[in-house]
Amino acid sequence: MRDVIVNYDINDYKAKTELTSEKLFITIITALRSYDNIRTAREAQSASRLKSSFLATMSHEIRTPMNAVLGMLELMSHTGLDDDQMEMLFTARDAAGTLLRIIDDILDFSKIEAGRMDIECHPVALGPLVEGVADMLAAQARKRALDLHVHIDPAIPELLMGDPLRLRQVLYNLTGNAIKFTEKGGVTLSVRCLPGAAPGRALVRVAVQDTGIGIDDDVQKQLFQPFTQAESSTSRRFGGTGLGLSISRRLIDLMQGRIGLDSALGQGSTFWFEIDLAVAQEQPVAAPQPALPSLAGLTVLVAAETQALRDTVNCYIEAAGGRVAGDGQPWNVAVVVPRPGDVWPDLPLGKPAVLVAAADSVRPAGLPSGTVQIGRPVRRVPLIRAVASAAGQETAARAAASPLRQGRGEPPPIEVAMAQGRLVLVAEDQPVNQMVIRRQLSLLGIAAEVTEDGRQALTAWRTGRFGLVLTDCNMPEMDGFELTAAIREAETGTGLRTPIIALTANAMAGESQRCLAAGMDGFLAKPLELDRLDRCLAQWLPPLSDGGAKAAPPPLLDTTPGDATRGDTTAVLNLARTLELFSVLDDEARAFLSDFLGAARPLADGLVHAFTLDDAGAARREAHALAGVAKSAGADVLARVADRVEEALVQGKVDEARQAAKAVPGALEQVAAAIASL
Numbered sequence: 001m002r003d004v005i006v007n008y009d010i011n012d013y014k015a016k017t018e019l020t021s022e023k024l025f026i027t028i029i030t031a032l033r034s035y036d037n038i039r040t041a042r043e044a045q046s047a048s049r050l051k052s053s054f055l056a057t058m059s060h061e062i063r064t065p066m067n068a069v070l071g072m073l074e075l076m077s078h079t080g081l082d083d084d085q086m087e088m089l090f091t092a093r094d095a096a097g098t099l100l101r102i103i104d105d106i107l108d109f110s111k112i113e114a115g116r117m118d119i120e121c122h123p124v125a126l127g128p129l130v131e132g133v134a135d136m137l138a139a140q141a142r143k144r145a146l147d148l149h150v151h152i153d154p155a156i157p158e159l160l161m162g163d164p165l166r167l168r169q170v171l172y173n174l175t176g177n178a179i180k181f182t183e184k185g186g187v188t189l190s191v192r193c194l195p196g197a198a199p200g201r202a203l204v205r206v207a208v209q210d211t212g213i214g215i216d217d218d219v220q221k222q223l224f225q226p227f228t229q230a231e232s233s234t235s236r237r238f239g240g241t242g243l244g245l246s247i248s249r250r251l252i253d254l255m256q257g258r259i260g261l262d263s264a265l266g267q268g269s270t271f272w273f274e275i276d277l278a279v280a281q282e283q284p285v286a287a288p289q290p291a292l293p294s295l296a297g298l299t300v301l302v303a304a305e306t307q308a309l310r311d312t313v314n315c316y317i318e319a320a321g322g323r324v325a326g327d328g329q330p331w332n333v334a335v336v337v338p339r340p341g342d343v344w345p346d347l348p349l350g351k352p353a354v355l356v357a358a359a360d361s362v363r364p365a366g367l368p369s370g371t372v373q374i375g376r377p378v379r380r381v382p383l384i385r386a387v388a389s390a391a392g393q394e395t396a397a398r399a400a401a402s403p404l405r406q407g408r409g410e411p412p413p414i415e416v417a418m419a420q421g422r423l424v425l426v427a428e429d430q431p432v433n434q435m436v437i438r439r440q441l442s443l444l445g446i447a448a449e450v451t452e453d454g455r456q457a458l459t460a461w462r463t464g465r466f467g468l469v470l471t472d473c474n475m476p477e478m479d480g481f482e483l484t485a486a487i488r489e490a491e492t493g494t495g496l497r498t499p500i501i502a503l504t505a506n507a508m509a510g511e512s513q514r515c516l517a518a519g520m521d522g523f524l525a526k527p528l529e530l531d532r533l534d535r536c537l538a539q540w541l542p543p544l545s546d547g548g549a550k551a552a553p554p555p556l557l558d559t560t561p562g563d564a565t566r567g568d569t570t571a572v573l574n575l576a577r578t579l580e581l582f583s584v585l586d587d588e589a590r591a592f593l594s595d596f597l598g599a600a601r602p603l604a605d606g607l608v609h610a611f612t613l614d615d616a617g618a619a620r621r622e623a624h625a626l627a628g629v630a631k632s633a634g635a636d637v638l639a640r641v642a643d644r645v646e647e648a649l650v651q652g653k654v655d656e657a658r659q660a661a662k663a664v665p666g667a668l669e670q671v672a673a674a675i676a677s678l
Helices: 002-007 010-076 083-113 126-143 164-180 234-238 244-254 307-319 380-390 395-401 414-420 431-443 454-461 480-491 511-517 530-540 575-582 587-612 616-633 636-650 654-661 664-676
Strands: 122-124 147-152 160-162 186-194 201-210 258-263 269-279 299-304 333-337 353-356 372-374 424-427 448-451 468-472 500-504 522-525 556-558
Touching (some): 010 083, 122 164, 126 186, 126 380, 164 186, 164 201, 164 244, 164 664, 244 258, 299 307, 307 380, 333 380, 372 380, 424 454, 431 616, 454 480, 468 480, 511 522, 522 530, 575 587, 575 616, 587 636, 587 654, 616 636, 616 654, 616 664, 636 654
Parallel strands (some): 299 333, 424 448, 424 468, 468 500, 500 522
16 A cells, blocks of 8 residues: 555656646536527517517507508598699608608518518518509509509419518519609519429419619619628619618518529519419309309400510410400400500491590590490409490399499488487597498498597587497597497586497307497397498487487397308408498499508508507507408408407417417408409
8 A cells, every 4th residue: 555655656646637637627508508599689688579569569650650640641632622732732642651661671581680580471462462462553654654563374373372461562662662663664473383383382473574774783783682782882873771672582581482683784674482382272252243154255456555465465365265366357346555655546436445544544534335444554353344344244143243232312411410309429439431331331321420539429429410429449549439428428407318329340149238338229130231330320320200308218239240151251341331321332332442452551561560569459459450441441351360469469368369360361362352352
């Protein structure tokens, strides 16, 4: 043992100790560095979340007043301004719209950078979606004297599975850029199917071709990078953030597609993307509507200024069963497409024709009988319907499919209705719902005044002119429950009681009892059909033969929504709602549906945005409002989705509501596609 101790090499001990210390030191330093890296990564992640949250919040805070500015400018445009004032108004409106687009670009880019951009998968009617984008940009093209042309391959399946919101965004970016940077000529937006797709799928190529000056090869390599434009002077000349193409590229990447550019100086540019989409297996249940007519037996003469436009019109006519007349051949109907700004061509006397021109073009006098005018860009369904209508084949079908609802004459003057005790006060904040209830009451011969919230309604009620109050339950400033409480308090000790009926999209259990407990006399669930509204009015308004008071009837508890939403069969667009209001599917009815889309899109965006901010209260308000306008317009699928979101939020199931809300954009796009096809 002594020898072992004496002969032990102290240097060996020191070496081992030093080695162990070195390892320990390295381990500690490595751990500290790892911790620092983790902390840095977490701080970066937290900073990214904070940045995204900040940008989302700021975007919302800026967008809200800007929407108000745009809305007031739109209202101001209908107040009889002179030419100079209208020019200033349009300038202000364009500037506000540009600011909103810049805000959206920055917010979307931030979401993509933070990895928070989700791609949804819903049924998409790609043809109407593309045509809808062209419609939105048509005025911009006309302002620059450009021809905007759309061609949809008839081989495109009716419904594909994709993200309609993001597809529209990419299309809007590419087409908007093409219009912005093209000085003369035009822009062509085309969609076609490529060969080689797997069974049950479609390989789609979308191309935006312009007649601009083209882009140099060196610039092309940088063009899809953020904050990049072809020239340094571009942003000064045209405005914009330079984010549109970068966002488009990243969105297409997220869709597992590819995007590119073919261009040469002096030869224009073609921006394109290709995506592989599944064909939707289940078609949405569609409400009965006039079927697309067949053009079999018709020979159509096509007169258009470009070969591309002629090819498109020819393609649509032949796909509908018609024949295109050759030179010198007899024909039944002419389709004439003059160049924007050109004078109207001379049309053969005694021959029906379809004129394709901008919506704001002046219709010339002395056109042959049977002449039909449709807007540009050319869209397949309106073109086919117009040709059939000009040939006299569409009128009978439309009449058979559109049962006419007879009204009861014009509503009496306000003073007469007030003297009869039959003047109705309506409290409703959504413009689409206001239009619906106003028209329904008019069809029933009832005079009414409409207010935008409970506070305005209370002020109007205090005048003592109204025999019945119809109120929405969820409104800004003062809701329907607060309005009812204020009215009942004011009536205390007077011996008077004004009937108050709730109109609401909330058909959940317990809502009717809540309305009665608040002092209301009845409850009508949206969508509200004329028959149910008529029964309500008959129950609560004094009959025309007797203007005196009558005993209060039992409470009205009609919690049954209209037939459109009953059962498992749900329509994307239930035209029965529109036909009930307008009798026929005319321009006024289409304008109503267009107004509905204009009201629904901000509500849908607000719903998605509320979940981004984790604001369940705001999400519930947006879902309720969206369900209401959707039911009023017959958008049953969208209404059901919004109802599902609201119900989950009421029950405190935020995650379930968030998941349900993901279906909102797709449902809205289905409605938009259905409206576009009318």
